[in-house]
Amino acid sequence: MPTFLSIREAALATGLTAHTLRYYEQIGLIDPVPRRSGQRVYGEPEMAWIEFVLRLRGTGMSMRDIQVYAELRRAGETPENVRLKGDLLARHAAHMRGELQRLTETIARLDEKIALYRSFYGQSVPESPEEPPVVAIPLSPSNRRRHA
Amino acid sequence: MPTFLSIREAALATGLTAHTLRYYEQIGLIDPVPRRSGQRVYGEPEMAWIEFVLRLRGTGMSMRDIQVYAELRRAGETPENVRLKGDLLARHAAHMRGELQRLTETIARLDEKIALYRSFYGQSVPESPEEPPVVAIPLSPSNRRRHA
DNA sequence: TGTTGACTTCGAGCGCACTCGAAGGCGTAT
DNA sequence: ATACGCCTTCGAGTGCGCTCGAAGTCAACA
Numbered sequence: 001m002p003t004f005l006s007i008r009e010a011a012l013a014t015g016l017t018a019h020t021l022r023y024y025e026q027i028g029l030i031d032p033v034p035r036r037s038g039q040r041v042y043g044e045p046e047m048a049w050i051e052f053v054l055r056l057r058g059t060g061m062s063m064r065d066i067q068v069y070a071e072l073r074r075a076g077e078t079p080e081n082v083r084l085k086g087d088l089l090a091r092h093a094a095h096m097r098g099e100l101q102r103l104t105e106t107i108a109r110l111d112e113k114i115a116l117y118r119s120f121y122g123q124s125v126p127e128s129p130e131e132p133p134v135v136a137i138p139l140s141p142s143n144r145r146r147h148a
Numbered sequence: 149m150p151t152f153l154s155i156r157e158a159a160l161a162t163g164l165t166a167h168t169l170r171y172y173e174q175i176g177l178i179d180p181v182p183r184r185s186g187q188r189v190y191g192e193p194e195m196a197w198i199e200f201v202l203r204l205r206g207t208g209m210s211m212r213d214i215q216v217y218a219e220l221r222r223a224g225e226t227p228e229n230v231r232l233k234g235d236l237l238a239r240h241a242a243h244m245r246g247e248l249q250r251l252t253e254t255i256a257r258l259d260e261k262i263a264l265y266r267s268f269y270g271q272s273v274p275e276s277p278e279e280p281p282v283v284a285i286p287l288s289p290s291n292r293r294r295h296a
Numbered sequence: 297t298g299t300t301g302a303c304t305t306c307g308a309g310c311g312c313a314c315t316c317g318a319a320g321g322c323g324t325a326t
Numbered sequence: 327a328t329a330c331g332c333c334t335t336c337g338a339g340t341g342c343g344c345t346c347g348a349a350g351t352c353a354a355c356a
Contacts, residue, residue, distance in 0.1 A: 006302080007301090017344095019344085022303090037352085037353060037354080038303060038304095038352070038353070040302085055257070056254075057343095058254070059250060062342080063342075063343065064342095082265050086262050089258045089262050089265075093258045093259060093262065096251050100255075106206070107244055109203070110238075110240065111241060114237050117234030120230050154332080155332070156331080165314095165315080165316095167314085167315065171315085186323075187333070188332085210312080
């Protein structure tokens with residue numbers, strides 16, 4: 001039996017707010033969600049799509065580009081659209097590969113600098129971004145995405 | 149002989165605008181630049197620091213965190229400050245490593261999807277982000293940073 | 297019947313990182 | 327003498343991606 005979620009449940013499942021889910025639908029990031037007596041009902045295809053959208057967003061694709069992709073999807077699987085979607089993703093992948101390279105290079109530079117500092121003064125370094133040190137300089141709240 | 153640049157030249161060299169250079173100085177991202185009869189004179193240390201700042205920015209470090217780093221630098225090379233700077237960089241590096249991993253994973257997923265599309269319809273894909281296709285869906289102008 | 301959850305539309309606000317322009321002044325080079 | 331480039335301060339505006347709240351409606355459940 002397939003599962004169906006209310007907007008609240010969908011929000012919980014995705015880490016978004018109900019507000020944001022409606023907002024995404026409104027700006028065309030998400031297809032119009034099926035309603036049952038006026039209320040949105042999120043099924044598996046909807047949730048899968050939302051998760052895909054969040055993955056794209058999570059890798060830095062702009063809302064605009066995700067919108068374009070979503071429009072192409074809505075427009076149906078014509079050969080042309082399939083090609084356009086493929087190109088869009090490929091361009092983003094290429095972009096990401098560039099980012100990745102710059103990140104890698106800068107990490108290397110930073111590591112050198114860190115090692116240098118380290119050699120002047122002891123260890124004591126947080127290794128995981130998920131395990132922030134208990135006492136630390138507060139990294140600014142650019143953890144802007146509420147949940148996630 | 150060391151080189152000295154006017155603000156205009158420094159702007160040209162960094163790809164920023166004079167406006168932005170003053171802005172960065174104002175918010176403490178850049179130390180007060182030495183003046184000659186009131187006008188900023190950018191020497192090699194200044195340019196090196198600006199370039200370092202831009203590298204950090206380019207890898208997604210927030211202005212706030214760069215500010216913190218700059219403050220520590222200004223505060224002098226006490227063991228404590230050296231440690232704090234090291235930690236800050238290390239935390240950022242760790243963060244980047246996380247990003248990098250997510251990027252890598254999503255690229256893999258995208259590549260699968262692209263291959264799938266490809267198998268339905270021909271080739272024709274831009275490989276480099278620096279060589280956009282001549283005719284294409286306009287990727288939205290999230291090339292927000294003016295130059296660079 | 298009343299509470300709950302959801303619905304709609306609207307409009308304001310926020311944090312980030314700029315970006316621009318105006319106004320008025322100063323120093324140096326031609 | 328005048329033009330040029332720079333200075334300062336100020337304040338407003340931009341684009342992104344939300345985020346929130348208010349107001350009023352409606353349907354299902356107990």
